[in-house]
Amino acid sequence: MSKQVAVIGAGSWGTALASVLAANHHQVTIWVRDPKLAHEINTTHTNHKYLPDVTLSPLIRAETDMQQVVTGKKIVLIVVPSQAMRDVTRMLAPYVEPDVILIHATKGFEIESLKRMSEVISEEVTPEMAERLVVLTGPSHAEEVVRKSPTTIVVSSASEESMMQAQDVLMNPYFRVYTNPDTVGAEIAGALKNIIALGAGMSDGLGFGDNAKAALITRGLAEIGRLGVKLGANPLTFAGLAGVGDLIVTCTSKHSRNWRTGYMLGQGKKLDEVLQQMGMVVEGVRTTQAAYALSTREDVELPITKMLYQVLFEGKDPRQGVEELMGRGRTFEMEDIVRAQNNFYTF
Template identity: 75%
Template sequence: MRKEVTVVGAGSWGTALASVLAENGHQVTLWVRDPKLADEVNSKHTNAKYLPEAKLAESIVATTDIQAAVSDKPIVLLAVPSHAMRQICRQLAPFLHKDVLLIHATKGFELESLKRMSEVIMEEIPPEISGKLAVLSGPSHAEEVVRRQPTTVVVASEAEESMLRAQDLLMNANFRVYTNHDLIGAEIAGALKNIIALGAGMSDGLGFGDNAKAALLTRGLAEISRLGIKLGALPLTFSGLAGVGDLIVTCTSRHSRNWRAGFMLGQGKKLDDALEQMGMVVEGVRTTHAAHALAQREQVEMPITSVLYGILFEGKEPRQGVEELMGRGKTFEMGYLNPDGSIEA
């Protein structure tokens, strides 16, 4: 059935999701921050800055008016960078319908509070709405989604009905949507994999090969699972689409903003120059900062995150970081297993 849906955020991901929704026959409003981009979407049906090759559905209507965009809409999907989430929620909260289905597709933490995106949203939105929140995560580069290439994602919510509604809304022949009850795990896995993707890009930029990449993915998964489980995620979520699925795509795809930024760092570029050249959000940088602080707070060992923190924020040379990782003391591979085989809580 045709639904009215508003997508908030017209970067590459918001634009790609708006395309999926329009393709599914829904009436899509796209909230855009920049008036020039709103004009471009409405007149040329393109988004040249964020998704250069995409031809968007003519039915997508862009607006810069947040009140008009979300007022009384039955479904609102948030796809803004993590640093903008609280401010955006504060702006739109007064206009939301009390029965709105809210979905967010953002992968990051709030740096100042170290909170997950759903925790930030819940603080800004009335509880009757935020209690039904769903998160969209999984291996899904916008560039491939708009080309209608086969993609699988996961929607997670503690509210069964929200999860199923979000699945119905987004699913189509090229975009397969799974459900999961572990909202915390889907958010944490989706955010933390960006740290490892920066590392994987750096490894490629340094000229290392497949062995190093496999090591980073595997040991990266071990440490992000360790922190995630400590923060309340279910262990199995890390072996699903939001976990290993997204880790693989982000660490190996040339589309990944995190991989590309890491690659430039590995080749010797300074962080600020790499970010400027990217011109798009590289969530892994702020997430490395947040995860480093969370690991200290929760007393969780995260060697790759710790080395990346040193490289990004303390001037450590990438090659020195590699030496440190390879030179660590001898350890048992399954360090998070208790002696009885159960997973450490």
């Protein structure tokens, strides 16, 4: 059954998800800040800045008026940078229907509060809307989704009904949607994998090869699980699409902004230079800052995150950072797994 859906944000991921919805025969209205981009989407059905060489469905329209975009929609999908989430949610909150299903697809933390995106959104909408809030995450590059490459993702919510509605509106033959009620784990995994992707790219930029990258990804997953479990996540989430699945795709693909950013850092470029060259938000940079603060607050050891924080914000040489990681004291590999199992069995 065709629905009218609002997508808030016309970056690469927002545009790709709008394309999925249009492929499912839904009428999609995208909210954009830039009138020029709205005109481009509506007249040429393109979004060259974020998804070059892609033709968008005529079922997708763009508007700059938030009230016009949101009013009357039963499903609203928010896809904006993490540091803009609170302001954008405040903008849309007065216009959403009382029974709306809010879905967000942003991976990161609010840097000032260290809160997950669902926590930020929940503070700006009614308690009833917050209870139905859905998180969308998992291994997915916009560049592949918009070309209808087979993709699997996860939706997570405390509301089983909301998860099923999100699943129904999004799923199609090339875009498979699973459900998982562990929103904490889904959001922690989706945010922290960007940190590990920075590290994987940096390792590649330094020319360290596949052995080093495999070790970094594997130990990175241990870090993600360690912090996630401390914050209340189900450890099994990190073995699924939201965890190891998203980690693999982000750490191994040149589509990944975070991998590309790390790669250029490994080649000796400075962070400001890299971000200017990227021209788009690189969530892993701010997430590294937030996760480092969370590790201090929660007394959780995150050595890869700490090293990347020092490289990004304290001027540490990337090669020195990796060498210090390799030179750390002896430890037992299964320690994190045993701890996670023990935590799981006490749920």
